[in-house]
Amino acid sequence: MNPRFTLRVLSKDDVRRAVSMARAIEIVKGAFAQLSAGKAVVPIRTQLPVARHQGVTLFMPAYLNETDDLGVKIVSVFPRNLEQGLPTIFALVVVVEAGTGRPIAAMDGTYLTALRTGAASGAATDLLARPDAHVVAVFGAGTQGRTQLEAVCQVRDIHRAWVFDTNMEAAARYAGEMRGRGGRIPADVRVASSPAEAVREADVICTATTSTAPVFADSDLRPGVHINAIGAFTPQMQEIPVETVRRARVVVDSREACWAEAGDLIIPRDRGLISESHIDAELGEVVAGVKPGRASANEVTLFKSVGNAVQDVSVAREVLVQAERSGLGVEVAL
Numbered sequence: 327m328n329p330r331f332t333l334r335v336l337s338k339d340d341v342r343r344a345v346s347m348a349r350a351i352e353i354v355k356g357a358f359a360q361l362s363a364g365k366a367v368v369p370i371r372t373q374l375p376v377a378r379h380q381g382v383t384l385f386m387p388a389y390l391n392e393t394d395d396l397g398v399k400i401v402s403v404f405p406r407n408l409e410q411g412l413p414t415i416f417a418l419v420v421v422v423e424a425g426t427g428r429p430i431a432a433m434d435g436t437y438l439t440a441l442r443t444g445a446a447s448g449a450a451t452d453l454l455a456r457p458d459a460h461v462v463a464v465f466g467a468g469t470q471g472r473t474q475l476e477a478v479c480q481v482r483d484i485h486r487a488w489v490f491d492t493n494m495e496a497a498a499r500y501a502g503e504m505r506g507r508g509g510r511i512p513a514d515v516r517v518a519s520s521p522a523e524a525v526r527e528a529d530v531i532c533t534a535t536t537s538t539a540p541v542f543a544d545s546d547l548r549p550g551v552h553i554n555a556i557g558a559f560t561p562q563m564q565e566i567p568v569e570t571v572r573r574a575r576v577v578v579d580s581r582e583a584c585w586a587e588a589g590d591l592i593i594p595r596d597r598g599l600i601s602e603s604h605i606d607a608e609l610g611e612v613v614a615g616v617k618p619g620r621a622s623a624n625e626v627t628l629f630k631s632v633g634n635a636v637q638d639v640s641v642a643r644e645v646l647v648q649a650e651r652s653g654l655g656v657e658v659a660l
C-alpha cells in the first residue's frame with residue numbers, strides 16, 4: 327500500500343499563535359548567522375512581473391544548512407487590488423522536509439512576513455541600539471509598522487512611541503490600536519504632526535513606508551540614534567537621507583541583496599557619495615561576534631534590510647514545529 331502523505335495547512339491565526347515575537351527574534355538571529363557564515367543557499371529572489379495586471383509575484387527559496395530548513399515563500403504585490411477593496415499583498419510559505427524533499431506544510435505568509443521583518447529589526451535593535459533607548463519613532467503606520475514597534479519594545483525598555491504617516495488617519499488608527507496592545511508596548515503612543523516631531527527625542531527609528539524620498543531630515547536626528555530601514559526594497563525607493571547613510575555605521579541583512587535592491591544604499595553609491603565598502607557588516611556577522619555591535623553612545627547606526635528568504639523559511643519551520651506540538655492547523659492528505 328502507498329504511504330499516506332499529508333500537508334499541514336496553517337492560517338494567519340495559527341501562525342500568530344505558534345510563534346511569539348521574542349521567539350521569532352531568536353530564530354531570525356540564528357538564520358542571519360547562517361546566511362553570513364555561508365551556511366545558507368539563497369538565490370536572489372525571482373521577481374515575475376505580471377504586466378497585464380500591473381502586479382509582481384516574487385519567489386523566495388532558501389535552504390539553511392545548519393538547521394536543515396528548506397522552503398519557499400511566494401509573495402505577490404498587486405497595487406490595483408486596492409480598486410477592488412482587496413489587500414495588495416498576498417503570501418504563502420511552503421515548508422519542505424529537507425531529508426526527503428517532501429512538502430510538509432503550507433501557511434499564510436502575510437502575518438509571517440510582518441513577524442519576521444519585525445524580528446530582523448528586533449535583532450538589529452538588540453545588537454546596535456543604545457542599551458538605554460527609551461523612545462522609538464515609527465514611520466509608516468501600516469502592516470510592517472505594527473510589528474516594527476512590537477519588536478523594538480521586545481528588546482528595549484520603551485516608554486514612548488511616536489508614529490508619523492503621510493496619511494494622518496492611518497497614523498491615528500495605528501496609535502489608537504497600539505496604545506491598547508499591552509505586553510511590552512507602552513500606552514504612550516503619540517501621533518507626530520511632522521517628521522521632525524517624530525524623531526526629535528527618538529533613540530530608535532523604524533522606517534516602514536512605501537516612500538521614494540527620505541522620510542525625515544538628517545539634521546533632526548539625535549546623537550546615538552539607531553535606525554531600522556525596512557521599507558525601500560527597489561533601487562528607486564528611498565527612506566533615509568543620504569547624509570545619514572554617509573555618517574552612519576551601516577549594517578545590512580545581505581550585502582548581495584542590498585546592492586541589488588536597496589535604493590537607500592544604491593542611490594548614494596551611484597552618485598559617488600559612498601563606496602561599497604561603506605557597508606560595515608551583515609547582521610549575521612554581528613550576531614556571530616565576527617563584527618562588533620554598537621561602539622559608542624554617540625554612534626549613529628543604520629540597519630538596512632530588503633528581506634531575505636532565510637527569515638521566512640526559518641520562522642516557518644518553527645511555526646510548523648510548534649503547530650505540530652499543539653495541534654494547530656489542519657492536515658490534508660495529498
Ligand SMILES: NC(=O)c1ccc[n+]([C@@H]2O[C@H](COP(=O)([O-])OP(=O)(O)OC[C@H]3O[C@@H](n4cnc5c(N)ncnc54)[C@H](O)[C@@H]3O)[C@@H](O)[C@H]2O)c1
Nearest residue numbers: 466468469470491492493534535536537556557631632633
Ligand atoms: N525589508 C523587508 O523585509 C520588508 C518586508 C515586508 C515589507 N517591506 C516593505 O515595507 C514597506 C511597508 O510595507 P507595509 O506592508 O507596512 O505597507 P502598508 O501599505 O501597509 O504601509 C505603508 C505606510 O507608509 C505610509 N507612507 C508612505 N510614504 C510615507 C512617508 N513619506 N512618510 C510616512 N509614511 C509614509 C503609507 O501612508 C502607509 O500607511 C513596503 O515598501 C514593503 O514592500 C519590506
